[in-house]
Each structure stands twice: as structure tokens, then as C-alpha cells.
Amino acid sequence: MELFKLLIRNALRHKLRSLLTLVGIGVAVMAFALLRTVVTAWYAGVEASAANRLITRHAVSFVFPLPLAYRDRIAQVPGVDEVTYASWFSGVYIDKNQFFARLAVDSETFFDVYPEFVIEPKQFEVFKRERNACIIGIDIANRYNLKLGDMMLIEGDVFPGQWEFVVRGIYQPRDQTTDPASMMFHYRYLEERVRQEMPQRSGEIGWYIVRINDPDDSAAISREIDRMFANSRAETKTETERAFQQSFLSAASAVITAMNIMSFVIIGIILLVLGNTMIMSARERTHEFAVLKALGFSAGQLFFLIAGEALILSTLGSALGLLVTLPAVEGFQAALPKGWFPVFYIKPETIVFGCVSAFLVGLAASIIPLRRVLTTRIVEGLRHVG
Amino acid sequence: MESPFIEVVGLFKSYQRDSLEIPVLRNITLNISQGDFLAFMGPSGSGKTTLLNLIAGIDKPTSGKIFIAGMDITELSETELAVWRSQNVGFIFQFYNLIPVLTALENVELPLILTPLSKKQRRSHAETALHVVGLAERMHHFPRQLSGGQEQRVAIARAIATDPAILVADEPTGDLDKTSAEEVLELMDRLNRELNKTILMVTHDPRAAERARFIRNLEKGELA
Known part of the structure; x- marks a missing residue:
């Protein structure tokens, strides 16, 4: 028996709760990726700009x-x-x-x-x-x-x-x-x-x-x-192609800013969903963690168990979210009037950012339960009634 | 004269409740030889479990010393204590405290993860421990598939898996029926006699205490 097996069994201990957490994270990640994709589409002209092209227009x-x-x-x-x-x-x-x-x-x-x-x-x-x-x-x-x-x-x-x-x-x-x-x-x-x-x-x-x-x-x-x-x-006004393209976005800047903020609020929501699950799990297992500590398990091993469980949930949830993002993006594009966003694709950076965020959120979500487990004295933990 | 295996010297323990200091143990001095089977008895709140926890290294005294095999465990840091416990102490709790998502075999193997044994050796040790407690045929069962007595025997197997010198048992028969309690006590008696384990047991049950070689009574935090 390896500690990893215990980690996996713990993650699957409350199947419904784990499933709901995964779905929650998945939906949030999908919403994040969709919003980032829309923002990307808005900036497509800017992204496509060449550094060696200037635009001269009427002043x-x-x-x-x-x-x-x-x-x-x-x-x-x-x-x-x-x-x-x-x-x-x-x-x-x-x-x-x-x-x-x-x-x-x-x-x-x-x-x-x-x-x-x-x-x-x-x-x-x-x-x-x-x-x-x-x-x-x-x-x-x-x-x-x-x-x-x-x-x-x-x-x-x-x-x-x-x-x-x-x-x-x-x-x-x-x-x-x-x-x-x-x-x-x-x-x-x-x-x-x-x-x-x-x-x-x-x-x-x-x-x-x-x-x-x-x-x-x-x-x-x-x-x-x-x-x-x-x-x-x-009279003319000459500027870089990038600046020229950005000037078209100024009218929509408030909307784009709102979407940018929303996309990061979603990361916060993922943290709350996962953090809540991890806090509940750790509290329910206060007694078990006290037993593990009594047996001699170190803080590092307890960190592995708690953070590992959070990372498994966040990673699987994110994978689920990214998996459904592709059809969601296609569906979103299909629902828009034709040609609204001529360039509409999920940037690799969005996927990477989603994965990195999932990892960081997994770690962050385990901080509070880990702190609680480590600071609870063994004798108090053994007396705990979950 | 041979020095005692466990030596408790002038032990005090008190808890702080807001601004109030509640004394639990007062000036406990006690010697226990290797291979002893000692039962602590006394009314609730007399400090039996606290004394057991302090000797087992899962709690720290307010003052006083605890020497085990010559080592003062009150001087150890939390990390050092954790390592010391994993090598020297086996725990038997009233409510077994098995991990519900692990099988009997995996539960017994759990403390062996902390040893340098290979995976194969760990499994072999865990199987042997389950064999000693008579549950070899139930090794792949989960705790929920076992009776209370069987769960406690698995817990005993877990306690002896790392071959610790000391076994601490807090009300090991407190949650068992008479027959299961007898089986568990018989097992502990065997571990003491045949494997020379030093056993410290807290119990309210006079029949359980009869199994011990010595009985010490605590009252209001003091040894009677």
C-alpha cells in the first residue's frame, strides 16, 4: 500500500461530493476559457498586427x-x-x-x-x-x-x-x-x-x-x-498597425475589461468551490489525521495527502472543463451572427493558463485544511467527533 | 540496579481554559520495567488517558520528565517525537480508528510506510501481523465488513506491525461485547507474554485490568 493509494481513495470517498466538485470546477473552467476566447477574438486584429506596418488615415x-x-x-x-x-x-x-x-x-x-x-x-x-x-x-x-x-x-x-x-x-x-x-x-x-x-x-x-x-x-x-x-x-494620422487596431477596441473597452475581470473572478469561484470541499473533507477526517500523526506521519506526508487530493480534484475538474470548452466555443460561435468574430479560436495560452490556475488553485485550496490539520493537537484530534 | 524502561519523574500537566488553569496530573513519578503489563484505573477525569498520552509521546507535559529506554522524550521536537513514536509505540484506541477506505491489510501496512522496508517486505510484515491476531483470512476486508472485535484485532495488528517496544491501549475493550473483549485481552496478554511487549492500558473495566500484571489507580491527577 502506498500513500498515493490512500490519496486516491480519499478523493473518491464521497463520490457525489467529488463529482459535484468536479462538475463545478469544470463549468467554471469552461466559462473561464470561453470568456478568454471571446477576449482573444476581440483582440484578434491587434494580435495579427505586424510590427513593420504603419497605418496612415485621416487625422x-x-x-x-x-x-x-x-x-x-x-x-x-x-x-x-x-x-x-x-x-x-x-x-x-x-x-x-x-x-x-x-x-x-x-x-x-x-x-x-x-x-x-x-x-x-x-x-x-x-x-x-x-x-x-x-x-x-x-x-x-x-x-x-x-x-x-x-x-x-x-x-x-x-x-x-x-x-x-x-x-x-x-x-x-x-x-x-x-x-x-x-x-x-x-x-x-x-x-x-x-x-x-x-x-x-x-x-x-x-x-x-x-x-x-x-x-x-x-x-x-x-x-x-x-x-x-x-x-x-x-491631414493625416499615422500610427502602428497595432495602435490602429486597438483604437477600434476603445469603444468596447469597458465590456472587454469586464470580461477580463470576470474571467479572473471565475478562478476565485473555482478556489471557493474546491476550498469548501477540502475544508469539509479535512474536518470530517480530523480524527483520521490525528491517528496518522500519532502513528508518526510527518507534516510533509499530510501535505501530500491533502494537497494531493485537492490537486487531483482541480486537475480532473479542469480537464473536464477544457474538454467541454471546445464544443462550447464552437456552439458559442455558431450562435453569433456570421462573421461577428472572424478569428475565434482557443489560444494555447488559455489552455496553459487554465492548467496552471488549476494547479495553483489546488495548492491554495489545501492551505486552510492543511493548517488546521497541522495545528490541531493529536489529543484534540482524537477527541474530535466528526 | 537496572534502570527502569519507562521512568516518569515529577510529571505535571495542566490545561488552560481561557484564564483558568486546570491541573490534570500532579507530580506523577512512576517506573515501568520492560515487558510489564500495566493497567491504569480510576474515575473519569482522573488523568489516566492524559498520562498514557504523555508516555506515548502524543502530548507534552507542563513540567517533569519522561525517560524511555534512557531517552528524555520531553526534550524531543514535534518532528523528532513523530519519528520516535513511529519506531517505538503502537497505539490501540477504544474506537479502533482504522482508516475506512483501506482494507485490513492496508490499515496494518500504514505505519510500515514510515519504515525503510520494501513494498514486498511491508506486505509480508502486515500479513504476519494479521496472522498473529487471527485475521489472515479477512485481510482484504474493509473495516465496515468486520465486527467490532475484528476491527480491534486489526488495530492491534497495526500496533504491532512495526514491532514497537511499547503498546499503549486506551480503553481497548470499551466498545466491545464480552466475548470480543475477552479475545482482545487474550491477544494483548499473549503479546506481553510471548513477544515481551510493554503494555500500558487505560481501562474502567476491572476484568480487563485483571489481565495486567500491575494496576495503578489515579485519582484527581495523582497516583493513589
Whole structure:
């Protein structure tokens, strides 16, 4: 008989209580992982940001356009490697709930600056040759069962009218942080119609994406770009892509902060659930622990028994929680409107954090019962009636 | 003259209840030879169990000395006392105090975990101890599957598994019927006679006390 066997038998002594504790921990861990995943999804754009990309937008607001003519001047700023641009097209595809990003881009340079959108060279060549061609993410292709050569009809809102596109490329995201649900088409296709139908908006783009040689120069280059267009009719604001993405989150910062706090409150709840179980278990076994102490068992061996039991419960509960997190995350995503969170996955860090928290909570939950067991005199423990 | 195996010198023990100091043992001096079977008797609250606990090293005196095989156990730290108990004392309690989730064999093996014996040796020792108490055929039974008398015999097997020199028994027959009590007392008598164990027993039962070679009475914390 090893002490470990006693530890296991103790953990299973009150099966219903242990089961309820495991379920309690499991549900809490699942809620923790789900909340962290939602927070991660919110920050997906920030996570996907490249250190060597700057965004130049209108100084007043992102919704105001910039002249296309700025492009060449930006390109001449020392330290700038490449300049591309994009315009937010928006529009409605099928219905308003079918949301995904639709961008008019400079097809010659955009995909150079964004290598995370991985496209087969043949598809890309075809795309470049056809004026109303578009490239869509694999998620959009799967969601709408779109194949190469299929037509996409979009009702414009920012740019009114019926817009027809042909799918000529389907990109794969380079990694999990890359949005797999965007659509890009030629800016020149947009510009052609704008010039005819809305000539006052011709020659305007949404924002510039500036790739720089050295991320350490981002502040100086940003200042230089903004200085060039100071006191012009369209002053600019240049910032790192990360800062640009974070600015989108500012409106939701209170919600994100609340979710962050909640996720850690959940860790506290796990501690209370497990701590309560361990305190009850240790109190019920006061007599047995006194017997073990009388037999000569050391404080370390009692720690092994108590902390070990807590760790078994916390580890199994966490494993259960993480096991059900996967379907819970999928279910949560399915319940949201399509495209709400284009990047939605459980980060490995979330799993690691869940496991580490479970370990620490297991240790923490055993502190009070352990202290009680160690400080109770043997003769008092033997007199204890549980 | 040979020095006694257990020597209690000027032992005092009192408990603190709020600001009140309650004396339990007063100036106890006692010598016990190796291989003695001694019964402590006396009314409730006379300090019998406290004296037994102090000699067994599970409680500390307020003052006085306890020498066992020449070692002053009152000078030992808690950790040293724990090690000393595991090597020198076997405990037999009134309510057996077996671990309910362990079988008879595993309960007997429990104190052997503290020894350097191998797993196989531990099992062998535990089986032998259960054989000595006549419960070899019940070794895989859990305490709830045993009668009171059998549980106490398992507890005795646990007490002797590490081959301690001293067995302390606090009301070992207090929770048993007459037949079971006789069996347990007979077993303790054998352990004393055949294995030369020094047995200290606290009891209210005069028939149990008759089994001991010596009886010491305590009254109001003093040896009568």
C-alpha cells in the first residue's frame, strides 16, 4: 500500500461530493476559457498586427477618405519600404447579417504587404487580370459554398448600386490570428464606377498601409508622414498597425475589461468551490489525521495527502472543463451572427493558463485544511467527533 | 540496579481554559520495567488517558520528565517525537480508528510506510501481523465488513506491525461485547507474554485490568 493509494481513495470517498466538485470546477473552467476566447477574438486584429506596418488615415476620423495622390509622397519618406492602400466597401451580401470585411485594395501591392493572406500564384495571376475579380477567405468560400468562377452580387451602401464580382482566388490564412473571412477586390474597379457615378469621390482611398524597413523607426516615420500633410485639406494620422487596431477596441473597452475581470473572478469561484470541499473533507477526517500523526506521519506526508487530493480534484475538474470548452466555443460561435468574430479560436495560452490556475488553485485550496490539520493537537484530534 | 524502561519523574500537566488553569496530573513519578503489563484505573477525569498520552509521546507535559529506554522524550521536537513514536509505540484506541477506505491489510501496512522496508517486505510484515491476531483470512476486508472485535484485532495488528517496544491501549475493550473483549485481552496478554511487549492500558473495566500484571489507580491527577 502506498500513500498515493490512500490519496486516491480519499478523493473518491464521497463520490457525489467529488463529482459535484468536479462538475463545478469544470463549468467554471469552461466559462473561464470561453470568456478568454471571446477576449482573444476581440483582440484578434491587434494580435495579427505586424510590427513593420504603419497605418496612415485621416487625422479627424477613419471614415474620412485620403487623396490617392498622397501615395507617392509617402513612398518617398526615408525608411518606407512599400505603400499600399485600401478602402472600406461594406455593402450587403445576401442579407445584412452576413457580415465580413469587403475591401477595395491596390491589387499590385496589397498582398505583398499582407503576406498572411496566402494565395496560389495561379489564382493570383487570374485575379490580377480581371477587373471585377475578387479574392475571398476560405471561411467565406465554405460559408457560402463559393468556388472559383462563382459570381458574388453585392448591394453597395457606402458606394451605392449593384456590384458584381467574380471569385478568382481563395486565400488561406497563414496562421490562426489571420482573418479567414475577408474579401478583397481591385480598387481600380471601384474607382471606374465612382469616377462615372460619384465623380466628387474619385481619387480617394480609405487608408494607407505603409511597410517600413525597421520597426524601431515607426515613431519617426509616422511623425514625418504626418508632418508632410500638416495644414493640408486632409491631414493625416499615422500610427502602428497595432495602435490602429486597438483604437477600434476603445469603444468596447469597458465590456472587454469586464470580461477580463470576470474571467479572473471565475478562478476565485473555482478556489471557493474546491476550498469548501477540502475544508469539509479535512474536518470530517480530523480524527483520521490525528491517528496518522500519532502513528508518526510527518507534516510533509499530510501535505501530500491533502494537497494531493485537492490537486487531483482541480486537475480532473479542469480537464473536464477544457474538454467541454471546445464544443462550447464552437456552439458559442455558431450562435453569433456570421462573421461577428472572424478569428475565434482557443489560444494555447488559455489552455496553459487554465492548467496552471488549476494547479495553483489546488495548492491554495489545501492551505486552510492543511493548517488546521497541522495545528490541531493529536489529543484534540482524537477527541474530535466528526 | 537496572534502570527502569519507562521512568516518569515529577510529571505535571495542566490545561488552560481561557484564564483558568486546570491541573490534570500532579507530580506523577512512576517506573515501568520492560515487558510489564500495566493497567491504569480510576474515575473519569482522573488523568489516566492524559498520562498514557504523555508516555506515548502524543502530548507534552507542563513540567517533569519522561525517560524511555534512557531517552528524555520531553526534550524531543514535534518532528523528532513523530519519528520516535513511529519506531517505538503502537497505539490501540477504544474506537479502533482504522482508516475506512483501506482494507485490513492496508490499515496494518500504514505505519510500515514510515519504515525503510520494501513494498514486498511491508506486505509480508502486515500479513504476519494479521496472522498473529487471527485475521489472515479477512485481510482484504474493509473495516465496515468486520465486527467490532475484528476491527480491534486489526488495530492491534497495526500496533504491532512495526514491532514497537511499547503498546499503549486506551480503553481497548470499551466498545466491545464480552466475548470480543475477552479475545482482545487474550491477544494483548499473549503479546506481553510471548513477544515481551510493554503494555500500558487505560481501562474502567476491572476484568480487563485483571489481565495486567500491575494496576495503578489515579485519582484527581495523582497516583493513589
